[in-house]
Amino acid sequence: MIAVLLVLTAAVGTAVVFTGEPGRLAITLSAYGLVLSLLFLAFQAPDVALSQVAVGSAVVPLMVLLTVHTVRSDK
Numbered sequence: 001m002i003a004v005l006l007v008l009t010a011a012v013g014t015a016v017v018f019t020g021e022p023g024r025l026a027i028t029l030s031a032y033g034l035v036l037s038l039l040f041l042a043f044q045a046p047d048v049a050l051s052q053v054a055v056g057s058a059v060v061p062l063m064v065l066l067t068v069h070t071v072r073s074d075k
Contacts, residue, residue, distance in 0.1 A: 005039045022068040026061035033057035 012032045019025045033056025040049035 002039075002042050005035070005042050009035050009039055022064060026064045029064060030057050030061045033060065 009032075012028065012035045016025070016028045016032050019028045033052055036056055037049040037052040040046075040052055
């Protein structure tokens with residue numbers, strides 16, 4: 001189970017790196033946060049997994065979208 005999650009984490013991380021459009025980047029960042037939280041659960045760290053779900057799956061993608069919106073509206 002852990003090996004599968006590690007491979008999935010690497011695959012989604014690679015997808016994040018190669019995503020160019022900011023809207024899609026926010027979605028792939030959210031997916032990466034969810035996969036990381038599953039990995040933390042597999043390593044028996046539920047407190048870290050809950051923090052990862054809150055920050056990595058919700059806050060960071062929202063900040064990316066808000067930053068892109070702000071930059072685009074300033075032009």
